[in-house]
Structure formats: C-alpha cells, structure tokens
Amino acid sequence: MPQVxxxxxxxxxxxxxxxxxxxxxxxxxVVDTDxxxxxxxxxxxxxxxxxxxxxxxxxxxxxxxxxxxxxxTHHHPDHHGLSARVREASGAWVAMHAxxxxxxxxxxxxxxxxxxxxxxxxxxxxxxxxxxxxPLRAARRPRLPGLSPALPDREIVPGELLDLAGRxxxxxxxxxxxxxxxxxxxxxxxPARLPGHGRLFSGDHLLPRITPHIGLYEDPDDDTVPDPxxxxxxxxxxxxxxxxxxxxPAHLHPFTDAPSRVxxxxxHHEERLTxxxxxxxxxxxxxxxxERMEWNRPWADIPYGSRNIAVSEAEAxxxxxxKLGRAEAVTxxxxxxxxxx
Numbered sequence: 047m048p049q050v051x052x053x054x055x056x057x058x059x060x061x062x063x064x065x066x067x068x069x070x071x072x073x074x075x076v077v078d079t080d081x082x083x084x085x086x087x088x089x090x091x092x093x094x095x096x097x098x099x100x101x102x103x104x105x106x107x108x109x110x111x112x113x114x115x116x117x118x119t120h121h122h123p124d125h126h127g128l129s130a131r132v133r134e135a136s137g138a139w140v141a142m143h144a145x146x147x148x149x150x151x152x153x154x155x156x157x158x159x160x161x162x163x164x165x166x167x168x169x170x171x172x173x174x175x176x177x178x179x180x181p182l183r184a185a186r187r188p189r190l191p192g193l194s195p196a197l198p199d200r201e202i203v204p205g206e207l208l209d210l211a212g213r214x215x216x217x218x219x220x221x222x223x224x225x226x227x228x229x230x231x232x233x234x235x236x237p238a239r240l241p242g243h244g245r246l247f248s249g250d251h252l253l254p255r256i257t258p259h260i261g262l263y264e265d266p267d268d269d270t271v272p273d274p275x276x277x278x279x280x281x282x283x284x285x286x287x288x289x290x291x292x293x294x295p296a297h298l299h300p301f302t303d304a305p306s307r308v309x310x311x312x313x314h315h316e317e318r319l320t321x322x323x324x325x326x327x328x329x330x331x332x333x334x335x336x337e338r339m340e341w342n343r344p345w346a347d348i349p350y351g352s353r354n355i356a357v358s359e360a361e362a363x364x365x366x367x368x369k370l371g372r373a374e375a376v377t378x379x380x381x382x383x384x385x386x387x
Contacts (some may be wrong), residue, residue, distance in 0.1 A: 049098075050105045052293065054237030056213075057245070060102030062089030069297050074099060075247055077104050079234075080211035082114035085138075086230060086247050087296055091127035091195065099128060113138045117208060117215075118198065119249030120227040125296060130196040141200035141208065143219060150197055152265065160212040162264040165354070171330025172357050175383040181350070182349045197315030202228055220285060222278020223258045227251055229285055240302060242291030243293045251278075252285055252293055254301045257314060259360030275366040279315060279358045282308045317361075317370070322363055329376050329383035336360035 049071070075086040076278030083103070086354065089095045100110050113136040118126050121142065129140050142150070166182040186233050204219035214233040221227055230247040250258045266297040286308035286358035293307070294300050318339075325338055336357045337345045348356060364384050367373035373385065376383045 050102050052294070053245075053300065054127065055234065057232070057294070058106050059104070060099060062095045062098045062102070062128075063092070064090050065092050065122070066092070069124075071297070073296050074102070075216070075294060076103065076108070077210065077213060079114060081214050082112050083108050084115040084117060084210055085132065085218070086117050087111055087119055087125040087249070088116060088128035088132055090124045091131070096128060096131060099132075105318050110135045111324055112136065115200075115210070116140045116161050116196075117202070118142040118146070118295065119229070119232065119251075120224040121149050122224065122250070123195070124266035125249065126150070126195040128195075129198075133196050139200050140196045140198040142198040142224030143202045143204070143217075143228050145221070146224055147198050147201065149224065149226070149265075150195065152267075156198065156266065160266060164264070169263075169333075169354065169357065171332075172336075172361060173383075174357065175333075178350070178353070185305055204228070205326070218246075218285065218288070220249075220278075220281035222260055222281050223250045225263045225272070225274075225277075227281075230289060231290065240291040242302070242304075243289050245292045245294055246285065246288060246290035246304065248285070248295045250296055251281065251312075252304060252307060252333075253295045254293075254298050254307065256298070257311060259355060260362050261355060262362055264358075269367065273314065273362075273365050273369050274310050274353040275362045276369060279312060282311055319363060319367060322367060323372060323386045326373050326384055326386035329379065329385040330355055331381050331383050332361045332364060333381075334380075335384070 051059045061074045062074050072087060072089045074089050077084045088098055103110055110132060113132055115138050116129050116132055126375055132138055133140055162182050162185050166179050169179050178373055191253050202217045204217050208215045216231045218229040218231055220229045226250055229249060229251050232245040236242055246371045260275050260278050263274055286305045290304050292300055292302050293304050326334055339360055373384050376385055
C-alpha cells in the first residue's frame, strides 16, 4: 500500500521509494490548487517508484493525469527523476530554479565520456590513488542520472509567489546542496494553528537528524571556484529567519522549531571546519582529508561511489576554509595539498 500522509489544508505526502538507498523514500508533496493538484518533487525514475507515486495519488483521491504542475526543489534524481513521466501523463508544467535548469540541460547535452574524464581528472587532482581512478577511465557510456527527467519549462524566481491558483507559495533560493535549490514557503495559517509563519517545504536543505551533502557544483566548462558550503550556511540563516510553524522536508518526517535545527546545522559545520584545521597542521590532499574526516561509517566501509561524494564534500569544506583565510593551498604542490594558516 502506498504510504500517504494528510498534513491538512489540502497538503498530502506520498512516500516514493529510492532504490538501494538508506534514506528509503522521497516525500513527494501533493498540494491542492484551484486548477488541480501540484506536486512538489516527483521521486526517482524507477518502475516501483512510479507505481508508488501513482498509487499514492489515487489514495489522495486524484490521478497522475490530473496533475496541473510540478515544482522541483532541486535537480537530483530522487526529486526530479519522474518529472518527464508525470508531464507525459498529464501535460503538467515543470518548474525549477534557473541555476538547476542549467545543470539539467548541461547533463543532457554533455557526452557521458566527457563526464567520466572530468571526474577522473578531478579525483586525480584531489590525490585519489590510481586504483580508485582507474575504473572511471575504463568505463564506457555510463547511464548517468539526470538524462531522462524533463527539461523544465518554467523558471522559479526567488522571492516571487508561484502560479498556484488559490495558494500562496513563495520561492526561497537556498543554494548549497545544489546551486539552484529552493525551499517553498506556504504563507498560509497552519491547519493546527501551530505558532509560527506558515509551512516550509524544505527539500533537502533542512532535514531532521541528518545533514545534506554539500559538495561541489560540477561543470566541465566552468573554471570558476564557487563556495557551496558558504552558500549553504548563508541559506540556512535565511530560512531560520522565516520562522515557519512546521517544516515539511523531502526525507524522514515533518518537524517544528526550524531555528533550533538551523542552529544545530551551523554548529555542526563550524565544528567540522575546526576539526579540519587540526588535520591541516600537516599539509594534506583533498583525498587525505576525506579519508580522515568523520563519516557515518569507517572510510574502509564506504562504497566506491560514496567515496567520490565524500571527496567532493571534503573539498567544499576546504574551499570554505580558504575563503575564510584559515587555510591555503601549498604553492607548487601536485596533487594540491592544503595547510592551516
């Protein structure tokens, strides 16, 4: 049976499974509007996920063919994956922030082999051992996530109300997890009259118990050096100031007291940055930093793909330290090493 929860006042959620992922599900929100249901995210592109989504919509008293629109919090495949199938079945519009639309377009248009070469070069520059990089160099035409979702046909403009008839849903730009991540503030009284200002669909930006991945904004054609962790920390402050009565995240469960959760996450990242400075008493590569950082399991037990994600997150933290003037790259080092200042 589909896992459907009624959150009151025309908002429900459908738990859509993520294959082989410890998170288990993406919570796809179904928001009633005067023109029909609008989805916030869609879930992973997988037959079982599609069945869960369509079954959940039926349990909500509607059907996928009646969906009026789809609002995507960010481009990751557990959020955007089924958007093309939903649009094909319903004719719904699909909306996303311009920065993530660019990522979707680039992923669709870039030759997969180029992505592999780019990833291999990035890992080599990070100091990854050759035995880790070799499978990427040997791979052929991988099936990369992000090739099948819809290219969005509407742009989410930060600060503006979305075109949802009969609802007040305002877009809040919250880069960090992705460059175009948005939270969505439902500026309506809470149905249970909880204290605070409306409800916040937080995507992956603000989650209970876990911290979202903050990695790099990868683009083979862009040589700029963004600061995604800095973006994320600034975005957290912005969301905390909204003071929503309830947060409706894309994973786990709804929760209250967003400012306290924001403070926990800010403290977590400050502690992590401080810990990295201790590691950087000795010059280390990004890979050497990643294998010494604290993760949810020992480094030896982290799977291959997850190690790549961990390296990306380690580099995001190092970039933040460099920008703050607390660390620097060692001139002439190759692969590049970093040291505390």
